[in-house]
Amino acid sequence: MITKQDIIKFARHVTRRSKGLPDRRLMHPYREWYIGLAVAGVLVCAGIAYTYSQYQYYDTIEERVAGDVGEVIEYRSNVAERVTVRFVARSAVFDRLRAGATVAAPALRGIPGQESDTGAAADGIRLVP
Amino acid sequence: MRMLITAAIALATTVSVLAFLSYLIQSTGASLTEMMRIFASEESQQQAHHELAEELERTASVRERVREYVLHGDADTVRFLSEVDELAVDVGVTLETDELAVQPGSDSFKELAITLTIEGTEGAVVRMLSLLETLPYHSYIQRVDFSRDAERTGYARSIVELAVTFVEV
Numbered sequence: 001m002i003t004k005q006d007i008i009k010f011a012r013h014v015t016r017r018s019k020g021l022p023d024r025r026l027m028h029p030y031r032e033w034y035i036g037l038a039v040a041g042v043l044v045c046a047g048i049a050y051t052y053s054q055y056q057y058y059d060t061i062e063e064r065v066a067g068d069v070g071e072v073i074e075y076r077s078n079v080a081e082r083v084t085v086r087f088v089a090r091s092a093v094f095d096r097l098r099a100g101a102t103v104a105a106p107a108l109r110g111i112p113g114q115e116s117d118t119g120a121a122a123d124g125i126r127l128v129p
Numbered sequence: 130m131r132m133l134i135t136a137a138i139a140l141a142t143t144v145s146v147l148a149f150l151s152y153l154i155q156s157t158g159a160s161l162t163e164m165m166r167i168f169a170s171e172e173s174q175q176q177a178h179h180e181l182a183e184e185l186e187r188t189a190s191v192r193e194r195v196r197e198y199v200l201h202g203d204a205d206t207v208r209f210l211s212e213v214d215e216l217a218v219d220v221g222v223t224l225e226t227d228e229l230a231v232q233p234g235s236d237s238f239k240e241l242a243i244t245l246t247i248e249g250t251e252g253a254v255v256r257m258l259s260l261l262e263t264l265p266y267h268s269y270i271q272r273v274d275f276s277r278d279a280e281r282t283g284y285a286r287s288i289v290e291l292a293v294t295f296v297e298v
Contacts, residue, residue, distance in 0.1 A: 032133065043143060061161070090263055094260065
């Protein structure tokens with residue numbers, strides 16, 4: 001005779017079996033499809049980020065790359081101008097001396113760069129008209 | 130199973146292509162940076178050269194004036210000696226050029242050492258010395274010997290070593 005306990009036991013057994021057999025398949029198309037989509041998405045996003053950063057870097061490269069000027073030859077134009085002023089004054093003294101002026105105190109100062117202390121400089125000469 | 134292998138191969142290929150393209154971008158970028166640096170250097174040097182050329186062009190007249198104060202070649206030397214002779218005649222002294230020697234100087238500039246003997250009245254000799262000191266040339270007197278003439282009162286004799294900056298042409 002089937003008792004109540006037997007029915008309950010049978011029901012429990014059936015209930016357990018309804019959970020089915022453990023899944024032993026290697027392929028899960030839906031799962032793999034979504035994983036594949038995620039991996040592809042990550043790759044695409046990484047590629048976009050990388051290429052965008054590269055674009056930004058090379059788009060503004062002119063601001064970062066500075067050229068080396070190298071050795072620059074400096075022309076000191078003020079030296080030539082100073083020399084001209086000095087020699088114009090010296091010429092003026094020479095002209096006045098030649099015209100007949102006499103030298104009162106020939107305490108002449110040397111020309112810069114010359115070692116002689118007898119070299120004439122216009123500003124070291126005092127003329128007596 | 131076959132689909133999985135195919136997908137794995139496709140993924141590996143994609144990653145490899147990405148890595149290769151990244152390497153390609155890096156190497157091309159490195160050569161681009163180097164070229165940009167060379168270009169910027171060339172541009173900077175051209176700019177500096179252009180500014181220097183403009184400066185030289187602007188100051189050409191100043192240099193031309195400075196050039197007049199230095200003897201260039203034998204023709205200038207002859208002209209200079211003629212001017213000194215004329216000066217002696219104007220002052221009223223007797224002038225003799227005893228010696229001419231080119232002394233070594235810097236790379237381009239040398240010194241022309243001229244030894245002169247001046248004779249005349251004391252005042253004229255002193256005036257001649259003053260004129261030689263103030264010649265409108267880049268020159269200076271290296272040495273002066275001055276002596277009064279014992280036989281003639283009021284007469285003097287001077288030996289002068291005059292150095293003039295000289296450029297060999």
